[in-house]
Amino acid sequence: MSLKGKHMLCTQDWSREELEEILVLAEDMQRERYTDKYARVLDRRTFFMFFYNPSVRTRQSFECAATELGGHAQFLEPKSMRLKTKNTAGETIEDAAKVMSRYACGIGIRILEDKIGSYGEGHALCQEYAQHSEVPIVSMAHDKFHPCQGLADMQGLRQHWGREQVKGKKLLQVWGHGALARSWCSVQESILISSRFGMDVTLAYPEGYDLDPRVIEQTRENCRENGASFAIENDPVECYQGADVVYSRNWMHPDTYRDGELRKSEEIERALGYPQWICDEEKMQKTNDALFTHPMPIDRGHEVSDPVADGPRSIIYDVAENRLHVQKALMALTMSDLK
Ligand code: CP
Numbered sequence: 001m002s003l004k005g006k007h008m009l010c011t012q013d014w015s016r017e018e019l020e021e022i023l024v025l026a027e028d029m030q031r032e033r034y035t036d037k038y039a040r041v042l043d044r045r046t047f048f049m050f051f052y053n054p055s056v057r058t059r060q061s062f063e064c065a066a067t068e069l070g071g072h073a074q075f076l077e078p079k080s081m082r083l084k085t086k087n088t089a090g091e092t093i094e095d096a097a098k099v100m101s102r103y104a105c106g107i108g109i110r111i112l113e114d115k116i117g118s119y120g121e122g123h124a125l126c127q128e129y130a131q132h133s134e135v136p137i138v139s140m141a142h143d144k145f146h147p148c149q150g151l152a153d154m155q156g157l158r159q160h161w162g163r164e165q166v167k168g169k170k171l172l173q174v175w176g177h178g179a180l181a182r183s184w185c186s187v188q189e190s191i192l193i194s195s196r197f198g199m200d201v202t203l204a205y206p207e208g209y210d211l212d213p214r215v216i217e218q219t220r221e222n223c224r225e226n227g228a229s230f231a232i233e234n235d236p237v238e239c240y241q242g243a244d245v246v247y248s249r250n251w252m253h254p255d256t257y258r259d260g261e262l263r264k265s266e267e268i269e270r271a272l273g274y275p276q277w278i279c280d281e282e283k284m285q286k287t288n289d290a291l292f293t294h295p296m297p298i299d300r301g302h303e304v305s306d307p308v309a310d311g312p313r314s315i316i317y318d319v320a321e322n323r324l325h326v327q328k329a330l331m332a333l334t335m336s337d338l339k
Pocket of ligand 1: 054055057058295296
């Protein structure tokens with residue numbers, strides 16, 4: 001199967017077989033990291049990384065990925081281009097995408113909560129680039145999805161349990177209070193990919209913190225198709241019962257966008273009103289000796305306590321490392337002639 005030219009805006013757009021191909025190649029790329037096996041895959045090719053928002057893991061891992069494949073990654077920001085926006089004249093996305101496609105082998109885009117006025121605008125922008133680009137568009141995290149994070153999460157679970165042992169395990173995807181109003185991308189990607197791989201999914205959050213209903217419906221459908229269960233709970237303690245992996249993460253209330261604006265400080269004040277929503281050692285006692293994971297950056301002391309984040313069951317740094325391996329595999333399969 002050839003994946004060359006395929007965009008990656010959400011893992012849900014890819015078949016299970018295609019996702020498997022990325023994950024298996026990522027495992028080999030991890031093993032062969034410093035051998036010559038994949039060292040020329042992106043020879044003389046450049047990957048554009050277009051960041052509306054800052055990043056530690058995403059920028060660094062994509063840049064390392066391009067280097068390790070023998071290519072180059074170029075950092076771009078909106079201020080380095082003259083793009084048309086709602087309020088300013090400039091180049092259309094169509095023209096920018098067509099021109100950028102003539103230079104690069106692929107284009108990554110990150111656009112998160114504070115660079116848009118309503119949920120879905122970031123996704124629409126990525127889709128517009130994908131419509132006009134002649135090279136793959138990769139979401140480097142946008143308001144709806146974070147596919148590379150989802151792949152890295154899945155690789156982390158397979159590393160710890162084995163490829164075939166993920167199915168039937170229980171993921172607790174639990175909200176954490178905090179001083180950040182985070183977008184829904186990592187959490188929505190996580191429940192989608194976990195349910196594709198046959199995991200039972202429990203989503204736990206304080207009443208009102210609902211995610212995108214279309215993503216919830218898709219997760220339910222994935223669970224039905226894969227013989228898994230899906231539940232939503234609102235109890236910050238009982239939800240831990242029987243979990244095999246706990247993934248704590250803050251996400252913003254759906255009312256955070258109002259009248260075309262992100263009400264961030266209002267949301268932070270609301271979220272800090274739920275101090276019982278923290279993943280700590282006492283709650284982890286209720287689990288099935290669960291792994292702990294988080295996409296990082298962590299809001300320590302709010303989303304999770306230090307002893308859990310730094311404890312023996314935490315896989316946070318493995319998952320962060322996996323960003324490199326899955327992105328190398330994705331780039332190789334979609335942007336090179338690697339078969
Ligand atoms: N997990 C993740 O995307 O991290 P960064 O925001 O640092 O890129």
